[in-house]
Amino acid sequence: MANTFYNEILIDHNQNPYHKHALPDANMTLEGVNPSCGDDIILQLKVEDGVIRDGSFEGDGCAISQASADIMLDMIVGKPVEEAKRLSALFLKMIRGGCTPDEIEELEEAGALSDISHMPARVKCAVLGWHTMEEMLAGRSQRATTEKM
Amino acid sequence: MTNPFRADFPLLKELDIAFLDSAATSQRPVSVIEAEKHYYERYNANPLRGFYDLAQEATQRYEEAREAVRAFLNAAGAEEIIFTRNTTESINLVAYSWALSHLRPGDEMLITISEHHSNILPWQMAAERTGAKLRYVFCREDGSYDPADVENAFTDKVRLAAAGYVSNVTGQLGPVRQMTELVHRNGGVMLVDAAQAAPHMPLDVQLMDADFLAFSGHKLLAPMGIGVLYGKKALLSDMPPFLRGGEMIDSVRQQDATFAELPHCFEAGTVNGAGAEGLRAAIGYLNGAGFEQVEALELALTEQALSGLSALPHVRVIGGKTAGEHHGILAFLVEGVHPHDVSAILNDDRVAVRAGHHCAQPLHTYLGIRSSTRASIAFYNTPEDIARFLESVSSIRRKMGLG
Known part of the structure; x- marks a missing residue:
C-alpha cells in the first residue's frame, strides 16, 4: 500500500478540483470540520425540485479531504437528493470496509478511496465532505463535525 | 552506528523507524522500563499509607524519587516538588489553586503567543472566573521575542506571567528571564512551562527565580502519567488544595477538614509510585549521559x-x-x-x-x-x-x- 495510496485519481482531484469555488446561487450552505486535524470545508448546493442542480466546496484540508469532496460533487450534481443520500450511505459503508467489489464499482471514482478502510487516521478526512452533505440534506444548520459521527 | 545511546532504547532496536516526534513523547531506555516493572515486582504497596514494611518501602522509594527531581531542578526543598500526571495538570493546579484564590477583577495575566494550549486554556478559565484579563506578548516572525515588546506588554496590573521555556513549534527560547523579572517588580508570580526544555538542557529553578515550573515525565524518557510541578514553598503554603480526597488530609470531620503538609496536600488519591520510580530512573539516565x-x-x-x-x-x-x-x-x-x-x-x-x-x-x-x-x-x-x-x-x- 505504501506510496501507492496517493493514486492518480486522488492527486488529480486534489490538484485540479473542478468544484472548488464559490456558488453564488446556492440555496444550501454548510460548514464541515474535522476538529482533530483542522480540515475545514464549506459545502454549497443548489437544490431544486428534489434534484441537486449544482454544487461546490471551498476551504482547507489535506489531499484526501479535498479530493473526496470534489469526487463527491462530481457524482451527485444532477442527481436527485435521495440518490445522493444513497451514494453517501454506500461511501460510508465502503470506508468502514463493508462494501462488496460490485458496490465499490458503483461508487465510480470514489472507489479510489477504498483503501482508507485500512487507515483509521485518515477516515475522517475522507468522509468530511460526505458527512457535511448528509447533515445539510437532513436539514441541519449547525456546523457539521466528524467528531460526532 | 556511532550513537552510544541508541542501543539502550528497545523500541528503536525493534522497529525500523526514524522516530522524529520526541517533542510529543520521547522513547524510553530499558533502565526506565525496568525500573517501572521492578517497582511492581518488588516495592508495590500504596505509598504514604500502610505501616507495614512493604508500604514503608514504597513510600521511601516515592520520596526518593521526589528528592531526585528536587536535585534535577536544584529546588531548595523536596516539599517544593509535587507529582502530577503531566505538565497540563501541573499548570491547571496553579490556575485552579493559585489564580482563583489570588486574582481579582482588573488584574492581568500575561502570556506569550507561542504557548501550548495547556499554558493558555487554564488562564482563560481563570480569566472567566476571576474577572482578570488575559493578555499576550507577541513574537517576531521567527518566533523570537524582542525585549522591548515584552517590556511594553507589561503593565503594573500583571499579577501572573507564564511562558514556555522552549516553544514546541519554533523551538525558540521564550522570554522567561525577562518576564520573571518584570512580574516580580509587580509582586506577581511567574510560571515556566518547561515541557520542551527539561529533556534537553539543565534547569535551575533558583537561578531562574521561577515561582512555578512544570514539566512532563513522558517527554523526558520517563513513563506516561507522571509529571512535576515545582513551586516556591512560600507560595504553595498559601494555596488551597486543587484536588481533594484520600491522603491529602490532616483530619476530616463531617462538614470540614484540615489538610496535610506540603507537598502531600497537593497529591490527592493514590499516587503514581511506579511512574515516580520510572522518572527517577529517567533522571538517572540523563545525568549519566x-x-x-x-x-x-x-x-x-x-x-x-x-x-x-x-x-x-x-x-x-x-x-x-x-x-x-x-x-x-x-x-x-x-x-x-x-x-x-x-x-x-x-x-x-x-x-x-x-x-x-x-x-x-x-x-x-x-x-x-x-x-x-x-x-x-x-x-x-x-x-x-x-x-x-x-x-x-x-x-x-x-x-x-x-x-
Whole structure:
C-alpha cells in the first residue's frame, strides 16, 4: 500500500478540483470540520425540485479531504437528493470496509478511496465532505463535525 | 552506528523507524522500563499509607524519587516538588489553586503567543472566573521575542506571567528571564512551562527565580502519567488544595477538614509510585549521559536537518535561521502539500513526525499558518534518521504530482 495510496485519481482531484469555488446561487450552505486535524470545508448546493442542480466546496484540508469532496460533487450534481443520500450511505459503508467489489464499482471514482478502510487516521478526512452533505440534506444548520459521527 | 545511546532504547532496536516526534513523547531506555516493572515486582504497596514494611518501602522509594527531581531542578526543598500526571495538570493546579484564590477583577495575566494550549486554556478559565484579563506578548516572525515588546506588554496590573521555556513549534527560547523579572517588580508570580526544555538542557529553578515550573515525565524518557510541578514553598503554603480526597488530609470531620503538609496536600488519591520510580530512573539516565553530550548530539542532528531542509526548494522552516535557535524542533511547510499528506508520505517511508497545529493554534494563526509538519529530535536519533527524513521530504512534491 505504501506510496501507492496517493493514486492518480486522488492527486488529480486534489490538484485540479473542478468544484472548488464559490456558488453564488446556492440555496444550501454548510460548514464541515474535522476538529482533530483542522480540515475545514464549506459545502454549497443548489437544490431544486428534489434534484441537486449544482454544487461546490471551498476551504482547507489535506489531499484526501479535498479530493473526496470534489469526487463527491462530481457524482451527485444532477442527481436527485435521495440518490445522493444513497451514494453517501454506500461511501460510508465502503470506508468502514463493508462494501462488496460490485458496490465499490458503483461508487465510480470514489472507489479510489477504498483503501482508507485500512487507515483509521485518515477516515475522517475522507468522509468530511460526505458527512457535511448528509447533515445539510437532513436539514441541519449547525456546523457539521466528524467528531460526532 | 556511532550513537552510544541508541542501543539502550528497545523500541528503536525493534522497529525500523526514524522516530522524529520526541517533542510529543520521547522513547524510553530499558533502565526506565525496568525500573517501572521492578517497582511492581518488588516495592508495590500504596505509598504514604500502610505501616507495614512493604508500604514503608514504597513510600521511601516515592520520596526518593521526589528528592531526585528536587536535585534535577536544584529546588531548595523536596516539599517544593509535587507529582502530577503531566505538565497540563501541573499548570491547571496553579490556575485552579493559585489564580482563583489570588486574582481579582482588573488584574492581568500575561502570556506569550507561542504557548501550548495547556499554558493558555487554564488562564482563560481563570480569566472567566476571576474577572482578570488575559493578555499576550507577541513574537517576531521567527518566533523570537524582542525585549522591548515584552517590556511594553507589561503593565503594573500583571499579577501572573507564564511562558514556555522552549516553544514546541519554533523551538525558540521564550522570554522567561525577562518576564520573571518584570512580574516580580509587580509582586506577581511567574510560571515556566518547561515541557520542551527539561529533556534537553539543565534547569535551575533558583537561578531562574521561577515561582512555578512544570514539566512532563513522558517527554523526558520517563513513563506516561507522571509529571512535576515545582513551586516556591512560600507560595504553595498559601494555596488551597486543587484536588481533594484520600491522603491529602490532616483530619476530616463531617462538614470540614484540615489538610496535610506540603507537598502531600497537593497529591490527592493514590499516587503514581511506579511512574515516580520510572522518572527517577529517567533522571538517572540523563545525568549519566550528561546534558553537555545530549545538547551536542542534538545540535549536530538539528544542524544536519535544518541545512538539508533549507536546501530543498518549496520547503520553508518555521522559526530561526540557525540550528541553535531550534532546540531540536523543526516545524516546516511544503508548498502545495497539506501537512497531513506530508506526514502520511513520511510515514510510508517509516519516518514519524507530527502534523497539525501541535496544540499551538494561536501561534499558527498569528504566523498566518493553518498547520505545519514538525520533526523533533532527541539525542538517541542518528544521522541516518535525519538522512531518511530528508530523502523522504525531497520526494513529497513529486509524489503529489507537483513535479
